[in-house]
Each structure stands twice: as structure tokens, then as C-alpha cells.
Amino acid sequence: MSDARTIGRPFDEIVVGEQLPTVRLPLTVYRLVMAAGSNRDFNSIHHNSEYARSTGAKEMYANTSFLMSSWERLVRDWAGPHARIRAIRGFRMRSFNYVGETMSVLGEVIDVRREGVEGVVEVEVRCETSAGVTVGPGVVELGFPLDEQEQG
Amino acid sequence: MSGRAMDATSIEGDWTVEWQPVIDAIGRDFADGEVTWGGDPVEPGAIRRYLEPLEFDCELHTDPEAARRAGFGDVTMPYTGVIAWTIPAAWRPGEVLFDSDDRDAQPVHTAINNADMPLGPRTTGFFGTDIEVDFHREVIAGERIGRRGRRLLSCTPKETGVGRGAFMTWESEIISDRGDVVGLIRIGTYAYVPHQKGEQGE
Numbered sequence: 405m406s407d408a409r410t411i412g413r414p415f416d417e418i419v420v421g422e423q424l425p426t427v428r429l430p431l432t433v434y435r436l437v438m439a440a441g442s443n444r445d446f447n448s449i450h451h452n453s454e455y456a457r458s459t460g461a462k463e464m465y466a467n468t469s470f471l472m473s474s475w476e477r478l479v480r481d482w483a484g485p486h487a488r489i490r491a492i493r494g495f496r497m498r499s500f501n502y503v504g505e506t507m508s509v510l511g512e513v514i515d516v517r518r519e520g521v522e523g524v525v526e527v528e529v530r531c532e533t534s535a536g537v538t539v540g541p542g543v544v545e546l547g548f549p550l551d552e553q554e555q556g
Numbered sequence: 557m558s559g560r561a562m563d564a565t566s567i568e569g570d571w572t573v574e575w576q577p578v579i580d581a582i583g584r585d586f587a588d589g590e591v592t593w594g595g596d597p598v599e600p601g602a603i604r605r606y607l608e609p610l611e612f613d614c615e616l617h618t619d620p621e622a623a624r625r626a627g628f629g630d631v632t633m634p635y636t637g638v639i640a641w642t643i644p645a646a647w648r649p650g651e652v653l654f655d656s657d658d659r660d661a662q663p664v665h666t667a668i669n670n671a672d673m674p675l676g677p678r679t680t681g682f683f684g685t686d687i688e689v690d691f692h693r694e695v696i697a698g699e700r701i702g703r704r705g706r707r708l709l710s711c712t713p714k715e716t717g718v719g720r721g722a723f724m725t726w727e728s729e730i731i732s733d734r735g736d737v738v739g740l741i742r743i744g745t746y747a748y749v750p751h752q753k754g755e756q757g758e
Contacts, residue, residue, distance in 0.1 A: 429610070438609035442602070443640040444595070448660065449683060455660045459681045460718030460750045468684035470609065473636040477612040485616045485626060489635040489691055496686040496744075 412484030415516075415523035415548035424482040424511035424527065429474060431466055431505050431533075443469035453503070465500035466507070471539050475529045478509045479544050483525075487546045490524070494542025505533040514543070523548035572713035575722045578676040585707045586674070591731060592667075593702035595645035598633045600697055606637060623696075630697040638689060638730050638739055642703045643667055679747040681719050686744035693738050701738065703728035709742065721748025 429435070433451075440451045445467040448455035456464040472495055479489070501507050508531065515526035524547055530540035596602065603617050615622035616632045623631045633641060644667050647653045653663045673679075695701055709725040723746050730739035 435609050438605075442605040442609060443637075444643040444646075445640075446646070446663075446666065447682070448662065452660060458660070458750065468687065469636065469639045472639070472687060473606070473610055473612070473634060476634055476636045477610050480612070480614050485614055485622070488694065491688070491690045492636075493688050494686075495688065497684065 412486035413482060413548075415525070415550065418513060418516050418523075418525055418548075420513050420516055422513040424478055424513075427474060427478045427481065427509040429507045429509070431501060431503050431507055433464070433503055436464060436466055436470070436503055439470040440467060443467065443473070445469055461500055461502075463500075463502045463504065465502045468497070471495075471497065471501065471531060474507070474509045474531065475511075475540075475542075475544055478511050478529060479527055479546060482511070483546055483548070487525075487548050490545040490547050492542065492544050494540060496542060497539050499535050499538045501531065501533055501538050505535075507538070508532045511544070518550065521550055523550050571715075571720055574677040575711060575713040578673075578708070578711045578722065578724070579713075581675055582708050582711060585705045586726075587704075587706035587728075589705050591702045591704045592642065592644055592706075593700060593733075594641040594643060596641075597700040597733075598637070598641055598695055598697050600631055602641075603631060603633060603637070603697065606634060606640060628694060628696055633695040633697070633699075635689075635691050635694070637695070638691075638701065638741060639687075641695070641701050642730065673747070676722070676747075677749070679721055679749055681721065681746075681748040681750045683746055684743060685723060685746050686725075688742045690740045691738070692736075692740075695732065695738055700733040702731055702733075703741070704731050704737075705729060716746070716748070719748035719750040721746055 437451050440446055449459055449461060449464060450467040451464055453464045510532065511527045511529045513525060514528045517524050524545065527544045528541050529544050531538045607617060616626060617634055618631060620630050655664055705728050707727045709727050711722050711724045713722040723744060725742055725744045727742045729737050730741055732738050
């Protein structure tokens with residue numbers, strides 16, 4: 405386990421252009437069924453290949469909650485538990501994330517600023533498979549606590 | 557005859573006219589401000605199951621002591637759980653949920669489709685397209701959350717590779733049973749009539 409996951413990434417070390425460690429998620433039937441069961445999106449397009457094909461897709465594909473939570477895992481792995489998520493924007497699904505692919509979740513810091521008692525970091529995030537960018541790029545906006553000295 | 561009784565594939569010419577009643581309803585709250593509560597309160601077991609397929613390791617969601625050290629009363633719901641924990645129960649006592657033994661038969665009712673849309677053409681294909689969420693605060697185990705309102709913000713008919721339908725954007729407040737608004741969510745969807753085999757969309 406990295407230090408960031410238990411201690412938290414120091415706000416004053418974060419710079420624009422920083423790349424977050426990529427999260428790679430093989431999209432197996434097993435994983436997608438677990439995801440549907442846990443996030444309650446039982447739309448058959450996410451766990452039933454035959455049904456998914458009847459709706460025009462090539463195969464069953466990952467559901468929205470799973471994809472969005474992969475963005476949360478990316479930023480949480482990197483930022484640690486002391487950061488909070490203020491907003492998610494531009495989470496746009498461009499193409500389906502089909503079973504049998506490995507999906508990569510990538511992020512880059514695009515803005516760092518101070519707002520009162522909070523440090524704000526915007527991370528541009530996207531998902532990719534062999535088809536290219538499948539989700540995003542969008543922005544996850546994070547808040548980091550600042551001590552009195554950091555607040556200036 | 558409502559627009560819903562019509563079949564999109566039966567219309568010749570400009571098929572998008574069927575979506576005009578929906579376009580005309582932009583701005584309407586289809587839930588009339590009512591709250592649709594999630595099926596269950598947020599609880600540690602469901603949080604664990606949510607984390608498992610993601611292999612998502614964060615002590616705020618798994619360790620009550622760590623969560624308390626961070627200032628919370630108990631483990632917190634992953635922020636993105638605002639979708640999962642606001643989906644209503646799939647079945648209630650006395651209801652029939654499955655009435656067919658066809659392999660791919662769908663439940664009699666589900667919150668995960670466009671079936672409760674009172675306007676526009678009947679559609680059988682449905683998926684989410686985009687989401688924006690503002691999070692006002694963390695949700696703690698023990699809270700129950702729901703979506704208040706379901707306001708239509710946009711409707712754009714479009715034929716795609718999978719069928720003919722419309723992109724729609726909906727907005728709801730995320731509220732807690734503790735009485736406050738914990739977030740705001742805007743969800744984009746595509747509801748459509750799938751192409752028949754051999755048909756080609758854009």
C-alpha cells in the first residue's frame with residue numbers, strides 16, 4: 405500500500421502536469437457481474453452478451469456506476485484519504501467498454517489553486533481501451549485541507 | 557392516443573417529430589419534486605461489495621476507526637455511490653417481478669430504463685451517456701439517500717449506430733434522510749429503438 409492511501413498526498417507538492425498512476429481494470433464477465441450486483445445497475449446490457457447484442461452493441465459492456473467509480477479509485481489512490489471530491493464534470497461515455505478489454509484509467513493534474521481553507525486540484529481523467537478514449541476526458545475536482553500557514 | 561403508444565419504426569419521413577412532445581417538455585420536473593429513495597440505507601456490507609469489483613482500497617470506506625479519525629461518524633460511502641444508493645428497491649412484498657421464463661425476459665418493472673417516461677415514442681434500448689455531480693458533503697453509513705425531482709434539461713433526437721432515439725439530460729437533487737441536500741446530479745441518457753438486423757445507423 406502506498407503512503408498516499410494511508411497518509412495523503414501533500415497539497416503543496418502537487419503541480420500542474422503531474423500524471424496520476426494509471427489504474428488498469430481487465431473487464432471480465434466476472435468483474436462486470438460483480439459490479440452490476442453491487443451498484444444495482446441490472447440493465448441486461450451489462451451482464452448478458454446475447455441481450456446486449458439485441459440492442460445493437462457488439463457485446464456486454466461496463467455500466468455507468470462502475471466507470472464513474474473507476475475515476476474515484478484513480479484519484480483516491482493518488483490523493484489519499486484526506487482529500488474530498490468536490491465535483492465530477494465531463495464524464496461522457498464516448499464508446500462502450502466491452503467485456504474482454506482491459507480498461508485503463510488515466511489522469512493528469514490540470515489546475516492547482518487555493519480557495520479559502522481548501523486547496524483545490526482539478527484532475528483531467530479519461531478511460532481508454534483498445535478502441536481509444538472511451539470515457540471523458542472529464543474533470544474530477546478535489547479539495548485538500550490546508551493548515552493555517554498554507555492558507556496564507 | 558398518447559405519443560407513447562406509437563412505435564418509432566412505424567413513422568415514415570421525419571421520425572424525430574415523435575420526440576417533439578418531449579422537447580416541448582424541457583424544463584418540466586417529471587417527478588413533481590417527489591423523492592425517490594434508495595432501496596436501503598448506506599451500510600458497510602454494501603460499501604464493501606461496491607469496492608470489490610473495483611479493487612478500491614480506501615480506509616475511509618472500510619475502517620470505522622480511520623473514518624472517525626478523519627472526522628466522520630462511521631465509514632463513508634464512496635462519492636460515486638450517489639447513483640447506486642439512490643436506486644429504489646427492485647421488488648416489494650406483494651409484487652410480481654418476473655413473469656416469463658424466456659431466457660432474456662426483463663423484469664416487469666425496473667428503474668434502470670426509460671419505461672416510466674410518459675411522453676415520446678416507445679423505446680426498448682437505453683443507456684447512460686454522461687454525468688455531472690456536485691458533492692456538497694460525504695454520506696455516512698446509516699444515512700439513506702434519494703433523488704428529489706427529475707427535471708428534463710435537454711432532449712436531442714439523433715440516430716446513432718445502435719438505433720433511433722434521443723439524448724436527454726435529467727437533473728435531481730441528492731438528499732439525505734437527515735434533511736439536507738448532499739449533492740446535485742445531472743444524468744445524460746440515450747433512449748432508442750434498436751436497428752433491425754441489416755439496418756445501419758450513423
